[in-house]
Amino acid sequence: MDNHIVIMAGGVGSRFWPMSTPECPKQFIDIMGCGKSLIQLTVDRFSGICPPENMWVVTSEKYVDIVHKQLPEIPESNILAEPCARNTAPCIAYACWKIKKKHPNANMVVTPSDALVTNTVEFKRVIEKALRFTDEGSAIVTLGIKPTRPETGYGYIAAGDQLLTDKEMFTVDAFKEKPDKSTAESYLAEGSYFWNAGIFVWNVRTITSVMRVYAPGIAQIFDRIFPYFYTEDEGKMIQKFFPTCENISIDYAVMEKVQEIYVLPASFGWSDLGTWGALHGLLPQDESGNATVGPDVRMYDSRDCIVHVSEEKRVVIQGLDGYIVVEKDNTLLICKLDEEQRIKEFSK
Amino acid sequence: MDNHIVIMAGGVGSRFWPMSTPECPKQFIDIMGCGKSLIQLTVDRFSGICPPENMWVVTSEKYVDIVHKQLPEIPESNILAEPCARNTAPCIAYACWKIKKKHPNANMVVTPSDALVTNTVEFKRVIEKALRFTDEGSAIVTLGIKPTRPETGYGYIAAGDQLLTDKEMFTVDAFKEKPDKSTAESYLAEGSYFWNAGIFVWNVRTITSVMRVYAPGIAQIFDRIFPYFYTEDEGKMIQKFFPTCENISIDYAVMEKVQEIYVLPASFGWSDLGTWGALHGLLPQDESGNATVGPDVRMYDSRDCIVHVSEEKRVVIQGLDGYIVVEKDNTLLICKLDEEQRIKEFSK
Numbered sequence: 001m002d003n004h005i006v007i008m009a010g011g012v013g014s015r016f017w018p019m020s021t022p023e024c025p026k027q028f029i030d031i032m033g034c035g036k037s038l039i040q041l042t043v044d045r046f047s048g049i050c051p052p053e054n055m056w057v058v059t060s061e062k063y064v065d066i067v068h069k070q071l072p073e074i075p076e077s078n079i080l081a082e083p084c085a086r087n088t089a090p091c092i093a094y095a096c097w098k099i100k101k102k103h104p105n106a107n108m109v110v111t112p113s114d115a116l117v118t119n120t121v122e123f124k125r126v127i128e129k130a131l132r133f134t135d136e137g138s139a140i141v142t143l144g145i146k147p148t149r150p151e152t153g154y155g156y157i158a159a160g161d162q163l164l165t166d167k168e169m170f171t172v173d174a175f176k177e178k179p180d181k182s183t184a185e186s187y188l189a190e191g192s193y194f195w196n197a198g199i200f201v202w203n204v205r206t207i208t209s210v211m212r213v214y215a216p217g218i219a220q221i222f223d224r225i226f227p228y229f230y231t232e233d234e235g236k237m238i239q240k241f242f243p244t245c246e247n248i249s250i251d252y253a254v255m256e257k258v259q260e261i262y263v264l265p266a267s268f269g270w271s272d273l274g275t276w277g278a279l280h281g282l283l284p285q286d287e288s289g290n291a292t293v294g295p296d297v298r299m300y301d302s303r304d305c306i307v308h309v310s311e312e313k314r315v316v317i318q319g320l321d322g323y324i325v326v327e328k329d330n331t332l333l334i335c336k337l338d339e340e341q342r343i344k345e346f347s348k
Numbered sequence: 349m350d351n352h353i354v355i356m357a358g359g360v361g362s363r364f365w366p367m368s369t370p371e372c373p374k375q376f377i378d379i380m381g382c383g384k385s386l387i388q389l390t391v392d393r394f395s396g397i398c399p400p401e402n403m404w405v406v407t408s409e410k411y412v413d414i415v416h417k418q419l420p421e422i423p424e425s426n427i428l429a430e431p432c433a434r435n436t437a438p439c440i441a442y443a444c445w446k447i448k449k450k451h452p453n454a455n456m457v458v459t460p461s462d463a464l465v466t467n468t469v470e471f472k473r474v475i476e477k478a479l480r481f482t483d484e485g486s487a488i489v490t491l492g493i494k495p496t497r498p499e500t501g502y503g504y505i506a507a508g509d510q511l512l513t514d515k516e517m518f519t520v521d522a523f524k525e526k527p528d529k530s531t532a533e534s535y536l537a538e539g540s541y542f543w544n545a546g547i548f549v550w551n552v553r554t555i556t557s558v559m560r561v562y563a564p565g566i567a568q569i570f571d572r573i574f575p576y577f578y579t580e581d582e583g584k585m586i587q588k589f590f591p592t593c594e595n596i597s598i599d600y601a602v603m604e605k606v607q608e609i610y611v612l613p614a615s616f617g618w619s620d621l622g623t624w625g626a627l628h629g630l631l632p633q634d635e636s637g638n639a640t641v642g643p644d645v646r647m648y649d650s651r652d653c654i655v656h657v658s659e660e661k662r663v664v665i666q667g668l669d670g671y672i673v674v675e676k677d678n679t680l681l682i683c684k685l686d687e688e689q690r691i692k693e694f695s696k
Contacts (some may be wrong), residue, residue, distance in 0.1 A: 018662075298694070300690075300694070301687075309680070312678050313678050313679070313680060314366075314678055314679045314680070315679070315680045315681075315682075316679075316680070316681045316682070316683070316694040316695075317681075317682045317683075318682065318683040318684060318687055318690065318694065319671070319683065319684040319687060320682060323667075325680075325682065327675075327680060330660050330661050330662055331661070331662045331663070331664075332657070332661060332662070332663045332664070332673075332675060332680065333663075333664045333665075334663075334664070334665045334666065334668060334673065334682065335664070335665075335666040335667065336666060336667040339649075339666055339667060342648075342666065346646070346648070346664040346666065347664075
């Protein structure tokens with residue numbers, strides 16, 4: 001098998017300001033206080049599935065140096081720089097066309113760089129299973145996370161029929177946008193709806209074929225760039241044509257339309273870490289529900305807070321209930337957890 | 349008139365941690381965000397009363413450099429270093445005996461370095477009046493601040509009879525310790541009780557005489573050091589004998605016992621800035637009662653907070669009611685204003 005991993009790392013992580021900033025967004029931060037950034041944890045959980053030479057990172061030009069510094073084992077030439085943000089469809093096309101040129105039989109996983117997985121053994125089993133499923137033929141597999149609560153912050157995948165040949169695998173009935181609360185509750189009760197983790201598995205022939213059908217504009221652009229990959233003109237061509245791609249997600253451009261697509265339901269402690277509330281739920285908490293990341297954080301008369309401070313900071317907090325306290329570089333944010341949707345506004 | 353000002357600047361300001369730290373206590377900090385530290389403001393308000401050569405600062409050894417840096421106009425030899433903290437009586441004796449040696453007719457004001465005065469014109473009038481009163485003879489004058497609320501955080505001076513020769517001046521009936529709430533309320537209703545600002549006016553003959561009577565141990569120590577002032581052995585003698593002084597306040601050692609003592613009631617917007625609550629009341633507030641010191645502090649849905657951060661800090665606060673938020677160097681404190689008496693505990 002010629003396995004490849006494509007890590008999408010172009011996000012700006014604005015919901016985690018000021019921990020996450022445009023200069024250093026969340027995928028490059030040790031959010032969990034474990035000594036590794038989210039992108040380092042992402043690479044770690046794919047170890048053994050392919051060698052580092054088969055790992056690819058697509059990111060913004062301005063994060064290339066950070067990626068290289070945090071992931072020195074990945075060849076610098078595998079770090080693909082987007083001249084501008086164009087959502088996931090052009091990002092994925094860039095990686096797939098480039099990989100295809102040298103590895104026409106590549107079989108691959110596309111993954112976000114900023115999600116968290118707690119059961120990495122089960123994660124690896126599921127990924128390897130999906131890769132076996134897509135290695136031949138033209139199937140696309142999406143991972144569907146078994147929901148544990150009526151979450152309104154994620155998109156859902158509605159599963160259809162169970163495959164006779166593989167009872168873990170289901171057809172996809174539909175992709176569903178983020179639901180409202182009552183819809184999310186019915187999804188949870190139904191049992192056949194799964195969170196869309198944005199993790200896709202396919203071989204490179206399949207994805208390039210379906211993009212030619214469903215995203216022909218983007219496909220044409222990369223067909224045009226294709227002869228220049230691995231030449232000295234590659235950068236110039238990307239600079240010139242990448243920005244002309246449609247700004248569209250892979251879900252919307254391809255996944256929702258394609259026929260031969262399957263969902264592999266899985267439970268490996270996944271979270272997209274999209275909110276402070278989600279992070280609060282994942283970090284270890286003291287007996288009062290406070291989750292703290294920082295070397296010297298003392299809490300008095302406080303509960304259900306999340307505190308995230310830089311390494312050399314000493315913090316004393318008294319009398320806070322349900323707050324976010326974040327300090328990084330020269331910025332301090334104190335905000336109620338249930339007002340965190342306003343953080344984007346605060347950061348301006 | 350041979351006027352001198354003695355500024356006591358040995359305090360550690362532990363109630364304002366982490367803004368005030370043992371390395372740089374509150375008298376050396378720009379608490380008001382006005383561009384000057386409290387000790388600089390103190391020197392400013394005495395300008396015109398005596399030249400800088402007649403200003404003296406008594407402080408801890410470890411603050412000598414800060415004093416010199418903040419008050420370059422005061423001769424370095426006028427900065428008197430205490431080898432250890434021994435409360436106000438030894439501190440004042442040190443300055444008075446030293447001044448007496450070169451200025452036997454000195455008339456002087458002793459003042460804390462960390463209080464605030466808002467009406468400096470009235471302050472100057474009152475000080476000059478007190479100095480005229482003590483220039484000859486053996487009177488001691490204390491300034492009594494007319495109380496505006498039943499404050500339990502200050503000591504009080506009970507005024508006795510109005511002087512026939514000067515209707516602004518009263519005899520002192522008694523010095524009163526910090527009262528409980530109901531006692532403070534009766535003091536306020538009475539009208540003849542004043543806050544003890546710790547500002548004393550006397551001539552150097554008077555204070556050395558009364559100390560010989562009421563604090564003979566301390567007086568003997570400085571009589572012994574006296575021949576060595578302004579010699580190369582002064583430092584050695586202070587190192588050796590200052591620590592042997594009794595640890596006692598000037599109020600307790602002398603003021604409460606001496607006979608010829610008067611109180612000059614005054615109103616010049618005085619505060620000892622002893623608490624965050626007091627500072628909150630003195631700083632300009634926004635329409636929601638938030639007082640902020642810092643270059644970029646934004647408050648949302650917050651009221652009655654005091655925020656004090658270092659110069660380069662950006663702060664966003666949402667949803668706090670009645671809190672202290674202080675950041676300095678690498679320390680952050682968030683604490684309810686009505687729990688500020690616990691700050692000493694937090695700082696350990």
